Amino acid sequence: MNQIKPHIIFLMGVSGVGKSTIGSLLAETLNIPFFDGDDYHPEQNIQKMSQGKSLNDDDRFGWLQSLNQIAFEASQNKGCVMVCSALKESYREILSKNIEAYSKWIFLNGSFEQIKKRINNRSGHFMSSDLLQSQFDILEAPKYAINVDISLTPKKMVEVISKQLSEKSAFGLFGLGVMGKSLARNLASKGFDISLFNRHVDGQEEDVAKNFKDEFEELSTALAFDDVALFVNSLQKPRKVMLMVNAGKTVDGVIEDLLPFLENGDIIIDGGNSNFNDTKKRFDYLASKNIRFVGTGVSGGEEGALKGPSIMPGGDLEAYKEVQPYLETIAAKDANDLPCCTFIGTEGSGHFVKMVHNGIEYVEMQLLAEVFTILKAKGHNPDQIADILASWKATTNSYLLEITIDILRKKEGNDWLVNRIMDKAGNKGTGNWTTISSTQLGVPSTMITSALFARYTSFYKEERIEANRNFAPNNTPNLNFSAEELLEAYHFARLMNHYQGFKLIQEASLSNNWGLNLSELSRIWTNGCIIRSDFMMELVSIFKVSDNLLKNDEIIQRIKALKPSAQKVTSQCILNEVAAPNLIESISFLNSFSVANSSANLLQAQRDYFGAHTYQRNDDHTNKFYHTDWINN
Structure with missing residues (x-):
């Protein structure tokens, strides 16, 4: 008991x-x-x-x-x-x-x-x-x-x-995968009475909750179940059940399994990487059943979930207030010892910002992979590259930079382990969803798309090997720039990445009337999450005075100072056929975004020619639309 x-x-x-x-x-x-x-x-x-x-x-x-x-x-x-x-x-x-x-x-x-x-x-x-x-x-x-x-x-x-x-626990954890187990231990170590549930599958998943409970001392007073009814009945009212299961149909199935045993006012928290559109539908569906729903993004991986993740809850505000003490207690703490957890907004906003977080993460990872590629092309081995990256920590440190250094130094026998890992990168869908959301909102999140497509490209291993035989240059790359210039190009690209990511969040907030706070969002991303960095800490204060990085005077001056190195590095990568799609996209984006009069006038003329889509004139400020008979005139 x-x-x-x-x-x-x-x-x-x-x-x-x-x-x-x-x-x-x-x-x-x-x-x-x-x-x-x-x-x-x-x-x-x-x-x-x-x-x-x-x-x-x-x-x-x-x-x-x-x-x-x-x-x-x-x-x-x-x-x-x-x-x-x-x-x-x-x-x-x-x-x-x-x-x-x-x-x-x-x-x-x-x-x-x-x-x-x-x-x-x-x-x-x-x-x-x-x-x-x-x-x-x-x-x-x-x-x-x-x-x-x-x-x-x-x-x-x-x-x-x-x-x-x-006999009654304060909080229920449904699903004991890697993240679920870590969150359970986190909750228990903070003194919460918890109930644990994991499904029973003969011969595959048997007594998972019980065995997990017995494995760790902090779980000695937890209640373990593989029966849904008993699990739900073990919880104090209003029942608080956090789902840590795979996104998609699994979440819907679990909700249907729980509903017969829940009562009015009970709360379901979806802590997985669910699509925010699904979260909006579940929010409305459960409201019709008088069940409150909190769609919650959780970032930090296995270690973060155990020691303190960044938590992004959205949905029912009153329901959040009920679960707030639990989520804020287990969350990471910022520089002022405040929890890296805040109510994001209504509907699916919590899962939306977690989705964009992952999109930014895709780019940050890809940029470091490209830096690795470039330094290899300059003749450095992984240990030497790790030393170079370690020197960058003084000016542009991040969690991903730190783990990349650790990865590059890891050896297996006489070789570096990274050299033995197949160069095929997987993804779980969030980068794809971010790209889709960008296109639906009409926001040019080009770097996230580029990072996503770099992963897709990597998966065609056999075709890439053949393309390498047909198209790769025979000469050794001659990259004539310093490690300091590469650092500046990397920093430039990160600025563009964060601009695009937060711009997407801002546009989604306006479109959905979410009222998202970019400064507060930056704050909860300063610790616990995968994209935490020194720059993220700067953004907390920057977003208090400006909601657009490309309009902030300090960032403008920084971009101007870094741009020459970004131009030099990317142009030499192109000339030497060294793959650096995200670095190249960063300068390409700014070049196209900072053109006052672009070639889109010709595009609109073409659209009007074949489709009578009309156009506006820059010498008419009435916003009137025109159509031209291009053939007869």
């Missing part, structure tokens, strides 16, 4: 339900401290109630804050049982601030007549039964508390509470 962890247990209800009696008995049973909220009322509150006057919200505010501080300090130790009337939801929010995920609510419930009789039978208390009606008048019964009938004996009430506390 799952053991009760050192949480903060709040007993609430109107005066006279027996909160102090039950609370002290429960604390004794659990061997944790007990605090009676009434003992902490300021003198003015006690005097007011003794005079038969009801407390207002202003009277309660400071009192509730002081109780919250006591509870917070207790959460850092053994936890505690605290009794407090907490009649309104707003009061409960103050009481549990910063400890929401560790708070358990017990509602002692009884009738007015039953409680009035109890109050009249006690002596020496500052509150008379005359004030009881005022408490019932403002009582907002909690939706998701353990509801206990006060007609039971105190001993039985404590037994009921203890049983429900010990």
Whole structure:
């Protein structure tokens, strides 16, 4: 059975339900401290109630804050049982601030007549039964508390509470692949009661959850299941179930498996790499079932999921507030120790920005691969290339740069392991989706497309070998530029990549009315995620004053300074037939984007010629459209 962890247990209800009696008995049973909220009322509150006057919200505010501080300090130790009337939801929010995920609510419930009789039978208390009606008048019964009938004996009430506390988990993790397992361990190590589920497949996947639980000490109190009904029933209400399964039809299938056992207000979190269009559909579908949905991007890989990923939740804001304490606690922390997790926006916005994150990631990886290709062409071995890249960390460090250095230094026997890896790069679809979204929105995310197509090209290994025989030059490349100039070209290309990625996010936000915050998005990408970098940290402040990198004065000057090296490196790569499609695309994009009067006038004339698509004139500012009979004129 799952053991009760050192949480903060709040007993609430109107005066006279027996909160102090039950609370002290429960604390004794659990061997944790007990605090009676009434003992902490300021003198003015006690005097007011003794005079038969009801407390207002202003009277309660400071009192509730002081109780919250006591509870917070207790959460850092053994936890505690605290009794407090907490009649309104707003009061409960103050009481549990910063400890929401560790708070358990017990509602002692009884009738007015039953409680009035109890109050009249006690002596020496500052509150008379005359004030009881005022408490019932403002009582907002909690939706998701353990509801206990006060007609039971105190001993039985404590037994009921203890049983429900010990048997219900706060959070469910559905799917124990690599990421699911790491997130589960992350949650458990932060002190959360969790339930684990993995499917049962005879002869292939048997007792996965149980065996995983037994493997790690931090999971000793987790509950393990391969039965969906039992898994769902093990969760506290509103149930919070995070799916870590393959994107696509699998997610829809799991949702259908869960629905018969869920109730109104329960929450499903999709933590996989789902297509944001699918997330929008699921959001609407589940809303029709009164189930709340949070589509959540998670970046950081296996290590990030375990030690702290970057988390991008979107969908139902109220549902996010319910799961916020869990997601923010397990997320990576930025330079100011704030969680790299923030509510992105409605519908599928969380999965959209994760998709673009992956598109930017495609480019960052491809650029480093091209740098590797270029330095090999200049005669350097992997160790030497790693040393060169290590020297770049001082000015343009990133997670991907660091792991590339590690990769290049890894040897197997007398050779570098990278030399033995087949040059066929896979992909899981997010780069493809990003490219499709770019075309649908009409945004020139050319570098993401180029990086994606570089992976597609790599897959045609046999044809490439034949093309190499037919078209590769016989001469050795003569690349006449320094490592410093290559660094500047690399940095230039990264600027273009980040411009295009964030421009795509901005246009999607405008198109869908998401209201995305580019600075906040940059902030949660400063740690935990794959594209974290020193430059990403700069973008946090840059996007506070500008939403367009190519309009920022500092970035403009940087681009101007780096552009000559980008031109030199890419032109020599072309002349020496060294493949560098993303580096070349970076300068090509800026060259085409910075042309005030482009060749698109001829394109539009051609369209009008064969299709009567019309055109606008640059000497007519009325936005009128024209058509010309090109043959007869």
